[in-house]
Amino acid sequence: MRNRTRILLWALYDFANSLAFANVSFYFGLWFISQHGASDAWMSASVAVVTIMLLGFLPFLGRLSDGVRLRMPFLIACTLLTIITLLALGFFMHGVTTLTTGATVAVFVLYSFFHLFYMSNFAFYDAFIRDLSSRGTSPEKISAFGMGFGQLGxxxxLIILLPIAQGTVSPLGFGGIPAVFIAAAVLFFLFSLPTLLFLRDSSRQQSIIPLTRTWGDALRIVRRVREYPGVLPFLLTYCLFADALLTLQLFTSFYLKTVGKLNDTQNTITVIIVIISGVVGSFASPFIVRFLGSTKRAITASIALWMVVLGAFAFAQEPRLMMGLIILNGFAFGTLFSLSRAFYATLVPENAQAEMFSIYSLFERTASIIGPLLWSATAVAFSSFGDDKYRFSVFSLALLIGVSLVIFQFVREPLRTR
Known part of the structure; x- marks a missing residue:
């Protein structure tokens, strides 16, 4: 199979999983907090539980994947489990009229398992970057291509499922947010099917390493991360700026409705504008690298831009200014996340891509523990400001991005990325 076809199949998967995850991120908080009056502490607790579970088994799976030199069996299994869990969550939510304690716990469990399997996918999906780039295409271009497809997803x-969320279209005989989750799971399956059927691993090792050795090696790689030059400070950098994005994903729709006073349609349009600018940022990232002369400089510029834009957005009042800042915000994080995984792929050993990307995923999940706690603590501290207390929460995330910028300066760029 031609490498261009493999890259297209790889990027199509990013489109599929982003299509599903965008709707869960956008609508779950509205259904759980706004419609049913549940506490956002449940969402923060879910993130904590998922992170602990990922710490327990994801490095092991990454090491096993590298040991047998296979990505697809693990990616297929995690994808199917993600889809099944999302279907179950949607059907269960449809049957909920009042959130009793039992119903809350059940939703918590299904929501947590969805995130668990969804995040597990990326340890194996991102590990393809190094292999795909070994045939002449730069990892920055491949990552940008996948990120762009993800943003299009x-x-x-959000566009095609909005009528279902509003209840104007009812393909299952009912509409609303539960139906959105069911439809998103079906679309995830359909769009990921070509990848799952036709994308193949490029190399194979005949013997499978013993499980006891796999566990031991996984634990050693976690302890040994600091031995790879630049990996630990980069992971800390990534942890902090991913923290900002993941927290915004959790609370953006709630923030825009509560502080921005937007209705659901306006909310959706605003988020779509951010995503479109993120697509532009993703596809522009290789050109930014070329213009600035190195990937590290491009990442530094993206972090700095995002910090300034998010800080200004926190206190912007004039609608035109807010819209301009929203566009820049999307461009900055689209560029940043596109470049980050490509840069990381050049920092880690070629024969340890899956296991090291499992650590990458763990740092991303650890970030999502810190962020919601910081958001909530800041809101409590500034509760006297009413709904504007959440503006301070957004500003606290901008400060977090600033800390990541400082730490990133301790990362030395590999010569081959300059």
């Missing part, structure tokens, strides 16, 4: 998912 976000836009497509």
């Amino acid at each position: 976000n836009i497509t998912g």
Whole structure:
């Protein structure tokens, strides 16, 4: 199979999973907090539980994947489990009229398992970057291509499922947010099917390493991360700025409705504008690298831009200014996340891509523990400001991005990325 075809199949998967995840991120908080009056502490607790579970088994699976030199069996299994869990969550939510304690716990469990399997996908999906780039295409271009497809998936998912969320279209005989989750799971399956059927691993090792050795090696790689030059400070950097994005994903729709006073349609349009600018940022990232002369400089510029834009957005009042800042915000994080995984792929050993990307995923999940706690603590501290207390929460995330910028300066760029 030609490498261009493999890259296209790989990027199509990013489109599929982003389509589903965008709707879960956008609508779950509205259904759980706004419609049913549940506490956002449940969402923060879910993130903590998922992170602990990922710490327990994801490095092991990454090491096993590298040991047998296979990505697809693990990616297929995690994808199917993600889809099944999302279907179960949607059907269960449809049957909920009042959130009793039992119903809350059940939703918590299903929501947590969805995130668990969804995040597990990326340890194996991102590990393809190094292999795909070994045939002449730079990892920055491949990552940008996948990120761009992912952002298109976000836009497509939010647009085509909006009528279902509003109840104007009822393909299952009912509409609303539960139906959105069911439809998103079906679309995830359909769009990921070509990848799952036709994308193949490029190399194979005949013997499978013993499980006891796999566990031991996984534990050693976690302890040994600091021995790879630049990996630990980069992971800390990534942890902090991913923290900001993941927290915004959790609370953006709630923030825009509560502080921005937007209705659901306006809310959706605003998020789509952010995503479109993120697509532009993703596809522009290789050109930014070329213009600035190195990937590290491009990442530094993206972090700095995002910090300034998010800080200004926190206190912007004039609608035109807010819209301009929203566009820049999307461009900055689209560029940043596109470049980050490509840069990381050049920092880690070629024969340890899956296991090291499992650590990458763990740092991302650890970030999502810190962020919601910081958001909530800041809101409590500034509760006297009413709904504007959440503006301070957004500003606290901008400060977090600033800390990541400082730490990133301790990362030395590999010569081959300059």
